[in-house]
Amino acid sequence: MTLRAYVKTIQRHLAVILVLGILGALVGFLHASNTPPTYRATSRVLLTTDLGGSATDIVQGSNYIQNIVSSYVLLANSEMVLEPVIDRLDLDVTPRQLAGSVSASSPLNTVVIDVAVVSGEPEQARRIASAVTRELAAAVSEVSPASKRGDPVIRLTTVGPPSTPTFPIAPNRRNETVLGALVGLALGLGYAFLRRFFGASIREVADIEEVTDLPVLGEIVESGRGDSFIRAVIADRRGLQSESLQGLITSLSFLRVPDGVSSLVITSATPGEAKSSVAAGLAVAVAAGNMRVLLVDCDLRSPSVGLVTGLESAVGVSNVLSGRFEFSTAVQEWIPNLDVLAAGPIPPNPAQLLSSSAMKDLIDHAKAEYDFVILDSAPVLAAADSVWLGHMTDGVLVLARRAKISTGKFVKALEILETGRSPLLGVVLTRARRRHRFRYGSDGVYGKRPRERVDA
Numbered sequence: 001m002t003l004r005a006y007v008k009t010i011q012r013h014l015a016v017i018l019v020l021g022i023l024g025a026l027v028g029f030l031h032a033s034n035t036p037p038t039y040r041a042t043s044r045v046l047l048t049t050d051l052g053g054s055a056t057d058i059v060q061g062s063n064y065i066q067n068i069v070s071s072y073v074l075l076a077n078s079e080m081v082l083e084p085v086i087d088r089l090d091l092d093v094t095p096r097q098l099a100g101s102v103s104a105s106s107p108l109n110t111v112v113i114d115v116a117v118v119s120g121e122p123e124q125a126r127r128i129a130s131a132v133t134r135e136l137a138a139a140v141s142e143v144s145p146a147s148k149r150g151d152p153v154i155r156l157t158t159v160g161p162p163s164t165p166t167f168p169i170a171p172n173r174r175n176e177t178v179l180g181a182l183v184g185l186a187l188g189l190g191y192a193f194l195r196r197f198f199g200a201s202i203r204e205v206a207d208i209e210e211v212t213d214l215p216v217l218g219e220i221v222e223s224g225r226g227d228s229f230i231r232a233v234i235a236d237r238r239g240l241q242s243e244s245l246q247g248l249i250t251s252l253s254f255l256r257v258p259d260g261v262s263s264l265v266i267t268s269a270t271p272g273e274a275k276s277s278v279a280a281g282l283a284v285a286v287a288a289g290n291m292r293v294l295l296v297d298c299d300l301r302s303p304s305v306g307l308v309t310g311l312e313s314a315v316g317v318s319n320v321l322s323g324r325f326e327f328s329t330a331v332q333e334w335i336p337n338l339d340v341l342a343a344g345p346i347p348p349n350p351a352q353l354l355s356s357s358a359m360k361d362l363i364d365h366a367k368a369e370y371d372f373v374i375l376d377s378a379p380v381l382a383a384a385d386s387v388w389l390g391h392m393t394d395g396v397l398v399l400a401r402r403a404k405i406s407t408g409k410f411v412k413a414l415e416i417l418e419t420g421r422s423p424l425l426g427v428v429l430t431r432a433r434r435r436h437r438f439r440y441g442s443d444g445v446y447g448k449r450p451r452e453r454v455d456a
Helices: 001-010 016-034 055-076 081-091 095-099 122-143 175-200 205-211 229-235 240-253 275-287 306-309 316-320 350-354 357-369 385-392 408-421
Strands: 039-049 100-105 112-119 154-160 218-220 263-270 292-297 332-335 339-341 372-376 394-401 422-430
Touching: 001 016, 001 175, 001 205, 001 394, 016 175, 016 229, 039 055, 039 122, 039 229, 055 100, 055 154, 081 095, 081 122, 095 339, 100 122, 100 394, 122 154, 122 240, 175 408, 205 422, 218 240, 229 240, 229 275, 229 357, 240 275, 240 372, 240 422, 263 275, 263 357, 263 385, 275 292, 275 306, 275 339, 275 372, 292 306, 292 357, 316 350, 316 357, 350 385, 357 372, 385 394, 385 408, 408 422
Parallel strands: 218 422, 263 372, 263 394, 292 339, 292 372, 394 422
Antiparallel strands: 039 112, 039 154, 100 112, 332 339
């Protein structure tokens, strides 16, 4: 994805991202507001030794203490220290539970131990910290090596007694609110990009241009409610549907294809993307330019051309490929300059028939007799027929229905065609919004009938 694609994805889902950010901030604030406050009391103790009086003895003693200070840090959370604290303060907890509230640490290269105690009550935190410091000093004296006189050589001296904390250390409403907002925004961004890669549907030409370098050759306008696309094309040659097809024909004429485009395969990634209707409509539009056109239904799994045109589908491609009917016998005339070769009976082996040499001979024969040949093929993600047929024609035209096909499936279909090295002509967006176009001509100006005729 380009930077522009990232920005566009964020813009498209900006509302969702902001809502999740606000909800995250609200959750963080409510969590902080409903969390009981926690206070921390700290004390600092210093390890000292009575090893000798000379300078050498002092240095050796200092090194000795630094080597064992980590052991005394661990002693602060031991039952040897915590059980007397529980008994002294009459606490209703176990040593293991109290250990979760007590922590001890020693700054690097020092003989100082910092003891910290957290509690929901400030005075209780101070009392426990004071008791832990006292019992830790007693434990150190007990486990310390003894001098010749029997006195412990390691002592613990309190240099920073605990005080009653004034402000709680948690919860921090500001921090939790900001953290909740950041988590919400992150979830929103994750949702946006997951939709972009896996679930987002193609809604405009820019969406297609983000995922492929293929040219977008046209936008086919959807028909009105209660009216079929092909009926609208035939009934009104200057209607929105017909004009959008003329735009597609113009784009095809400008493609850099040797000898021009005279045969093509129309397919889509998934069913229901109007490929049969567009194939029939394109055939009607080309035939209107005094070109002899043949529309072939090569979707031998779920043929639709017969339904779109209203012609008989009992005889067609499968009969010709199996040798039961001649090409000239199976072809039916639909409208002037436009013949149709239906699918015929659904065969048990459509893939083998469409990839056979007989199919290539059929297409070559059609191209010799007609000025333009249009093949309606099965969806790419349902069958690989378009890969084979693309090599027998000038190329493949891939349709993408607005608000139906996801970018993930669309890209997957293109990858299949590209892997099969099928010549890809371009992409067409179907079911484009009517509101983006207007009728223009003798019977309408900018969608409205003119009050008087003027010379253009």
